[in-house]
Amino acid sequence: MSTKKEKTERPTDQQPLKVTAPEQVAGGLSAITQSARHVYSEVGIVEGTRLLSRINQFEGFDCPGCAWPDPDNHRSAVEFCENGAKAVAEEATTAKADAAFFRKHAVEELSGWTDYEIGKSGRITEPMICRKGKTHYEPIGWAEAFQIIGQQLRQLGSPDEAVFYTSGRTSNEAAFLYQLFVRQYGTNNLPDCSNMCHESSGTGLSETLGIGKGSVKLEDFYQAEVIMIMGQNPGTNHPRMLTALEMAKKNGAKIVSVNPLPEAGLIRFKHPQQPLSLLGKGTVLTDIFLQIRLNADVPLLKALMKMLLEKENQQPGTVLDHAFIQSQTSGYEALVADLNQYDLEALISQTGITKEQLEETAALLATRQKIIVCWAMGLTQHENGVDNVREIVNLLLLKGSIGKPGAGTCPVRGHSNVQGDRTMGIWEKLKPAFAQRLQEVFQFEPPQKDGYDVLHAIQAMAEGKVKFFMGLGGNFLSATPDTNHTAKALEQCLMTVQVSTKLNRSHLVHGKTALILPCLGRTEWDLQNSGFQFLSVENSTGVVHQTQGNKQPASPYLLSEPKIVAELAKATLGSNTTVDWELMVSNYDHIRVAIEKTIPGFEHYNERVRQPGGFYLPNSARVGNFQTETGKALFTLNKNPDHILADDDFLMMTIRSHDQYNTTIYGLHDRYRGVHYQRRVVLMNESDMTDMHVKNEDFVHLYSYYDGVERVARDFQVVAYQIPRQCVATYFPEANVLIPANRSARKSNQPISKSVVVKIRRTE
Numbered sequence: 001m002s003t004k005k006e007k008t009e010r011p012t013d014q015q016p017l018k019v020t021a022p023e024q025v026a027g028g029l030s031a032i033t034q035s036a037r038h039v040y041s042e043v044g045i046v047e048g049t050r051l052l053s054r055i056n057q058f059e060g061f062d063c064p065g066c067a068w069p070d071p072d073n074h075r076s077a078v079e080f081c082e083n084g085a086k087a088v089a090e091e092a093t094t095a096k097a098d099a100a101f102f103r104k105h106a107v108e109e110l111s112g113w114t115d116y117e118i119g120k121s122g123r124i125t126e127p128m129i130c131r132k133g134k135t136h137y138e139p140i141g142w143a144e145a146f147q148i149i150g151q152q153l154r155q156l157g158s159p160d161e162a163v164f165y166t167s168g169r170t171s172n173e174a175a176f177l178y179q180l181f182v183r184q185y186g187t188n189n190l191p192d193c194s195n196m197c198h199e200s201s202g203t204g205l206s207e208t209l210g211i212g213k214g215s216v217k218l219e220d221f222y223q224a225e226v227i228m229i230m231g232q233n234p235g236t237n238h239p240r241m242l243t244a245l246e247m248a249k250k251n252g253a254k255i256v257s258v259n260p261l262p263e264a265g266l267i268r269f270k271h272p273q274q275p276l277s278l279l280g281k282g283t284v285l286t287d288i289f290l291q292i293r294l295n296a297d298v299p300l301l302k303a304l305m306k307m308l309l310e311k312e313n314q315q316p317g318t319v320l321d322h323a324f325i326q327s328q329t330s331g332y333e334a335l336v337a338d339l340n341q342y343d344l345e346a347l348i349s350q351t352g353i354t355k356e357q358l359e360e361t362a363a364l365l366a367t368r369q370k371i372i373v374c375w376a377m378g379l380t381q382h383e384n385g386v387d388n389v390r391e392i393v394n395l396l397l398l399k400g401s402i403g404k405p406g407a408g409t410c411p412v413r414g415h416s417n418v419q420g421d422r423t424m425g426i427w428e429k430l431k432p433a434f435a436q437r438l439q440e441v442f443q444f445e446p447p448q449k450d451g452y453d454v455l456h457a458i459q460a461m462a463e464g465k466v467k468f469f470m471g472l473g474g475n476f477l478s479a480t481p482d483t484n485h486t487a488k489a490l491e492q493c494l495m496t497v498q499v500s501t502k503l504n505r506s507h508l509v510h511g512k513t514a515l516i517l518p519c520l521g522r523t524e525w526d527l528q529n530s531g532f533q534f535l536s537v538e539n540s541t542g543v544v545h546q547t548q549g550n551k552q553p554a555s556p557y558l559l560s561e562p563k564i565v566a567e568l569a570k571a572t573l574g575s576n577t578t579v580d581w582e583l584m585v586s587n588y589d590h591i592r593v594a595i596e597k598t599i600p601g602f603e604h605y606n607e608r609v610r611q612p613g614g615f616y617l618p619n620s621a622r623v624g625n626f627q628t629e630t631g632k633a634l635f636t637l638n639k640n641p642d643h644i645l646a647d648d649d650f651l652m653m654t655i656r657s658h659d660q661y662n663t664t665i666y667g668l669h670d671r672y673r674g675v676h677y678q679r680r681v682v683l684m685n686e687s688d689m690t691d692m693h694v695k696n697e698d699f700v701h702l703y704s705y706y707d708g709v710e711r712v713a714r715d716f717q718v719v720a721y722q723i724p725r726q727c728v729a730t731y732f733p734e735a736n737v738l739i740p741a742n743r744s745a746r747k748s749n750q751p752i753s754k755s756v757v758v759k760i761r762r763t764e
C-alpha cells in the first residue's frame with residue numbers, strides 16, 4: 001500500500017458524542033497507555049522511545065508543552081507527563097504535509113476540516129506560498145520567499161502597518177533576534193500569546209510587587225503549609241505539577257482548590273512512574289474543594305480576608321503578619337477600611353460556596369504562614385482579571401506570605417517559553433531602560449510609540465491600518481477571540497506569513513498573499529555554519545536552561561527560527577541595519593552574548609546556560625525586595641465584578657480538553673471529564689437543563705450579544721455536568737466565535753474568555 005496516499009488522505013475520526021462518568025483520579029495506568037499510544041502511533045516504537053528518554057533531561061530537549069519547571073539538581077529517567085508525550089508525538093510525527101498534499105487539497109477544502117484533522121496532516125516539508133487569487137499553496141524556494149516578504153515590508157507606507165506575533169514556543173535566541181529585527185525595521189507591533197493568557201498577571205503583579213513574574217521556586221512547594229490553586233486545571237494543562245503537589249502533601253501541606261468544575265487532577269493523583277502508586281488508590285490532593293461560581297474570586301478572597309481580620313481582632317497578633325505589613329507594605333489601613341464596607345453574607349452568597357467551607361478555609365489560613373497561591377486563566381481572562389490577581393496579592397500580604405521560603409505567587413504559565421519571550425523583549429510596550437540598552441548595544445534609535453497587542457492588532461487589521469501579519473509560531477486565528485471578526489481582519493491583509501512546523505487554521509484563513517515558512521522543531525538537531533547549536537528557554541519559575549534536539553529534521557529544507565528571522569532581517573533591512581545577522585546565526589553563542597549585553601540577569605549567559613539545569617534569573621519579589629514606586633508591596637482596593645444575568649443568561653467559560661494543548665488538538669477524548677469524540681459540547685448544570693427542557697446530547701445554539709452584535713456558535717450538544725447554576729463551559733477554540741474582541745480586562749486588555757454572557761436556545 002502506498003504510504004504517500006495514506007498521508008494525503010483526510011485523517012477524519014468522527015464518531016457520535018459519547019458521555020461517560022467523569023474520572024476521580026488523574027495519572028495512573030491510563031496516562032501511561034495514552035502516552036505510549038500517541039507517541040508510538042505517530043513516531044514508531046524505536047524512535048518514540050528514544051525521544052521520550054530525552055524530554056526535559058539535562059542534555060535533552062525542553063518539553064514543547066507547558067512551562068512547568070523541572071527539578072533543579074537532578075532528573076529522573078522519566079521527566080514528562082502524558083501531555084508532554086503527546087506534544088512530542090505531534091511534533092515528531094512521520095506524517096508529512098508535503099507538496100503533493102498541498103497540490104491535492106485546495107485551501108478552501110482544508111478550511112472545512114476540523115482543527116483535529118488539520119493538525120493530523122503532518123509536518124510541512126518546504127516553504128509554501130498561496131499567491132494572490134490562487135486556490136492552492138505551492139512550493140517556493142527560501143530565497144524567493146524572503147525576497148517577496150522583504151519587498152512587501154519595504155513597500156508598506158509605515159513600519160506600523162506590519163504586525164509581528166510570537167507564540168510561546170519560540171526560544172530565547174529566536175525571540176531576541178525577532179524583536180531586534182522588528183525594532184530595527186521601525187515598529188513595536190509585537191503582540192504575543194502572553195496578551196491572551198497571563199497579561200493580567202503581569203500587570204497586577206508589576207503594580208503591587210514590582211515584578212510581573214511569579215515569586216516561587218519548585219522547592220517552595222515542598223516547604224509550603226497551604227497551597228491554594230485557583231482557576232487552574234493542572235491535571236490537563238500542567239500535569240507534572242501534580243507530582244509537586246503530591247510531594248507537598250507528603251510534607252504536610254494542605255491544598256485548597258478553587259474551581260467551578262471538580263477536575264480529576266485536583267481530586268486525586270496516581271503517580272504514573274511509581275508502581276506502588278499505580279496499584280493503590282492514589283494520593284488525595286485536595287483537602288478543601290471550593291466549587292466557585294464563574295468569576296466570583298474577588299468576593300471569595302474578600303470573604304476570606306474579612307474572616308481573617310475577624311480572627312485577628314479576636315486574638316490580636318496571631319493571624320496577620322504585622323511586622324511584615326508595617327515594614328514591607330503600604331495601603332493596609334485603606335484595605336481594612338474598604339473590606340469593612342462589604343457585607344460578609346453577601347460576599348459568601350456571590351461565591352456559591354457554603355459559609356462552613358469558607359470558615360474551614362479561613363481557619364486553615366489563619367494558622368499558617370507559608371502560603372502559595374497558584375492560578376491560571378480562570379483568574380486572568382475576565383474584565384476584572386487584574387483585580388483578581390491584585391486581590392490574591394492582598395491575601396498573601398496580610399499573611400506576610402511573599403519573599404520567604406514556602407510562600408508566594410505562582411501564575412502558572414501555559415506555553416513552554418512564554419515567559420522567556422517576554423524577558424527577551426517581545427512586548428508591544430518598549431520599556432525605557434530596555435530601549436536605552438538596545439540603543440547603546442546596537443547603535444540605533446528604537447521606535448518609542450507603543451505597538452499593538454493582540455486585540456489592538458485585530459482591530460487595526462480590521463480597520464485596514466495593518467496590512468502585513470507575521471506569526472513566529474502559533475495559530476493566531478484559533479488562539480484569539482471573535483473568530484469570524486478576526487478571520488475577516490486577517491483576510492484584509494496584503495500578506496500573511498506563518499513560521500510553523502505543522503498546518504493550522506491560520507494558514508487557511510489568510511491575506512491576499514500567504515506564505516508558510518517551515519521551521520525545525522524542538523526535537524530536531526539544528527546545524528549551522530559552526531556546528532550543532534542548542535537553544536535556551538525560561539520556565540514558569542524563571543530558570544533559564546538549554547534545550548537541544550538530536551533527531552533528524554522532518555525535511556532537509558527546514559530552517560531554524562533564528563535563521564529564518566536573520567534571513568528575513570537581511571532581506572528587509574538590506575544595508576540599513578547595525579546587526580551582523582550572518583554572524584549571529586553562525587553560532588548562537590553570538591546571540592547569547594548580545595542578550596547578555598542588553599538584558600540584566602544574563603551575565604555569563606553562555607557559561608551558565610551550559611551548566612546542567614541552567615540558572616535562575618534574579619527575582620526581586622522572591623527575596624522580599626519590592627521594586628514598586630514606593631519601594632513597598634502595595635495593598636490595592638478591588639471592586640466586586642458585577643455580572644447582572646437575566647434568567648435565561650449563562651456565564652460561559654472556555655476550557656481545554658485533556659487531548660488538547662492550547663490550539664493543538666491531539667485527539668477527540670476529554671477522558672477525565674468523560675466527553676468523547678465530539679468537541680462541540682456545552683457542559684451544563686442539570687437543574688438548568690431541566691428548566692430549559694433539554695437533556696443530555698440535545699443540540700443547541702449559543703448566542704452572545706455585545707454592543708448590538710449577535711454572535712452565534714451553532715450545533716453544540718448538551719452534557720450534564722457538575723457545574724454551578726447559570727454557568728456553562730465550552731471548548732476553546734470552538735466557542736471563540738462568541739467572545740467579543742472589543743471587551744477585555746481593564747488595564748491588561750486580555751480577552752474575557754472565562755466570563756462571556758451567553759444565551760442558549762434549542763435547535764428547531
Ligand code: SF4
Nearest residue numbers: 063065066081084240
Ligand atoms: S508538565 Fe508541562 S513541561 Fe512538563 S512534561 Fe508535562 S506538558 Fe511538558
